[in-house]
Amino acid sequence: MSRRFSLTLVVALMAGFIALSYEILWYRAFSFVSWGRPTVFGLLLGCYLLGVALGSSGSRRFCREDDGDERGRERSLRALAAFVFLSDVAGFLVIPILARLAQYTWFPAFGVVAISAGLLGAVLPLVAHFGIPADDRAGQRLSYVYLANILGSAAGSFLTGFVLMDVWSTQTISAFLGAAGLVMVALLFLASRPSPRAAALGLGTVVVAGVASVFASPVLFEHLYERLLYKELYQPEMTLADVVENRHGVIAVNHYQQVYGGGAYDGAFNVSLVDDKNFIERAFAVSAIHPSPKNVLMVGLSSGSWAQVVAHLPGVEHLTVVEINPGYLELIAKHPHVASLLKNPKVDIVIDDGRRWLLRHPERKFDFIVMNTTYHFRAHATNLLSAEFMEVARSHLLPGGIHYFNTTSSDDVQRTAATLFPHAMRIVNFMAVSDSPLVFDHARWEQTLREVSIDGVPALDLNAPHQRNVLTRLLAMGHSIEQHAYDKYGLEGRDDLLARTAGARMVTDDNMLCEWEDLLKFPKGADL
C-alpha cells in the first residue's frame, strides 16, 4: 500500500470519527433544548446530511483532472487541510452557537449544523481524489476509503458515545475533538511538503487555533445547560444547582429542587404534601386504590420522591425500581428527603430499560406497577405508553393488580388504557387500570393521609391549620369522581373518560401516536 493511500485511509478514519462524535454531541444538545422531541432527530440528521451532501458536491470544484502529478497532489492536500481546519472550527462552534441562539430562537442552529457538516462532508471526496488514481480499481480503492470512514464513525459511536460521554463533559469532549481535528490538519499540511515559510505560517495558525480554543472553551461553553434549559428566560444569574452528564444523558437540577432529564421537567425532590410542587399526592393515592400493594414495581426513578413515598406506604413490602440512567442515584444521594431510599432494605434499584427488563423477566409479577412517565410527546415515550406495552405490564400483574402511570394528560394514551382494560380510572393525569374492579377507597385514602410518615416525618401535621386544609382538599379530590364532570385535577371513571375521549385514537408501537402531537412545536423556556 502506497504512503499516499495510507494517509488517505488515516484521514478518512479520523474524519469519520470526528464527524460522528460531533453528531452525537450535537444531538445531545439539540435533544436537550427541544425536550427530546422526536422530530429533532430527523431534522438534525436531515440538516447534517444536507450539509454533507452539499459539501461533497461543492468539493468537486477542487478536484481537477491534472491533480495526478506531484504538484497537483500537494495542492489537493493543502485544500484538504484547509477544509479539515474549517470543519474543525465550525464543528467546535455548533453547540456554543446553539446555546446563544436558544435565548432568541434556536431553530437557525440547524443551519449552523448544515454548514459545519458541509465542511465535514467535503473531506471524503477530497481525500478520495487525493488518494485514489482514476483507473479501473477506483471503485475498489474507494471502498477501502469508505470503509475507513465508516470504521472511524463506528469508533466515534463507541468511543465518544459510550466511553468519553461517561467521563467527560460536553465541553471537554468538544475540546478533545477540536484538538484531534487540528492534529489532522497539521499532518495533512506537513504531508503537502510546504516551503519552510508556508510550513511556519500554517503550523503557526494551527497552534494559535489550538491555544485560542483552550482559552475560549470555558467562555463559549459557560452556562451551557442553563442557556439550553431556560432559553428566552435565561439570565446570567440563573445557575443550575447540579448537572450530571453521563453516557445515558444529561440531568439538571435547579435551585428549587426541580429535576430536568434531557431538558424536560422530570419531577422534583419533594415528598411533602404541603409544599407540593410535584403533585406528590398521586403517589400517596396508591394506597387508596389498592388494599395491599405488597410487591410493587416502579419504572423510572428520577428524583426518587415517588419511590420514597411508595416505599413508606402501608402494606408495601418490596419495591423494585428500574431506572435507565444511574445518574439519578448520584443526585438522590445528595438530597436528604430521598437519600434514605438508597439504603432502604425494601427497595431494589435496577439499572436497565424498563420495557426491556419486563420483557426479559416474564416470571416477575407485581401487585402494583407504577410509572411517573415523562411527557408523552417526547421521543420513545411510546415504548411505555403504547397498547403493546400495556399488555406487557398486564402480563406482570398479580390477580387484583393495578397498572398506574402518568399519561401527561394525553387523551390518546388515556383512551388506549381505558379501552384495553375493563376497569380504569383517571387520577389527575394518571391512569389506573386493572382487570379487577377498581375502587378509590375514601377511608383508606384518609387513613393514609393522616398516618403515613416518611423517615419519621408525618406526611401531614394535622396540628397545623393550613395542613388540615390540605387534608380537606385532598379528601375532596377523592370524591370528584362522583361528579361526572371533567376536572383536570380530579378523578374520572372509565365510562366518563371513554365518552370524553371519543375522538382520541389508540397508541400503538407502530403509530407512536402520542409522540407526534404538534410535531413541529418546540418548547420555550416559559413552558418549564
Add this chain to the structure above:
Amino acid sequence: MRILSTLFFISGFAALVYQVVWQRTLFAIYGINIESVTVVVTAFMLGLGLGSLAGGAVSKDPRRPVVLLFAAVEATIGLFGAVSLPLFRGVGQATLALSPAAVAFVTFLLILAPTMLMGSTLPLLVAHFTRLSKNVGRSVGLLYFINTLGSALASVVSVVVLLPRLGQGHAVHVAALLNLAAAATAFVLHQRQKGASGETSSSSSSSSSSSSSSSNAAELAR
C-alpha cells in the same frame, strides 16, 4: 447517467427511511439504553462498511454489469425491507432472554445483510462513473451528494410525514416500493445499454460510444 443518479437518490432516500424505522423498532425490542443504541448504530456502520468492501471488490472488473448489479441490490433491499419489521419483532421476541453480547451479535446479524447491500452501491457506481469521467473526486462527490441528498430528505420526511401519518409498517413499505421501482428502472436501463452496445459493436462505430462517454463526462463535470 441522469437516470442512474436519480435512482441513487431514491436509493439513499429509502435507506434512511429504513434506518429511522429499524432503529425505532429495535429500540422498542432491545431498549433505548445507551448499550442498545451503540450496538444498533455500530451494527449499521459496520454493515455499510463491509458492504462497501464487497461492492468495491465486485466493481474492479470492468466487464461486470454494474447497472444490473445495482438493480439486483436494490431489489433485494426492497424485498428484505418489505418483511423487515415482522422479522425483527419475531427475532427480537425469540432472543430477548439471551446475554447482552449474544443480543448484540443477533442485532448485528439482523441488519448486516441489508446494510451491506446498501453500502455496496456507492463503490459500484463510483467505478462505473469513474470509467466514464476519469475523475475520482468528481465521481465520488457527485454520487455521494446525490445519495446523501436523498437520505437528508428522507430524514425530514420520515419524522414529519411518513411516521406520523403512516406509522412504522407503512413507512417501510413505501421505502420497499421505492427500492423495487429503482431496481426495475435500473434493469430496464441495463437492458437498453446492452442493446445499444450491441448495436454499436455491430455497426463498428466507436465514435458514437466515445462521444456518449464524453457527454457523460461533461455532465459529470458540471
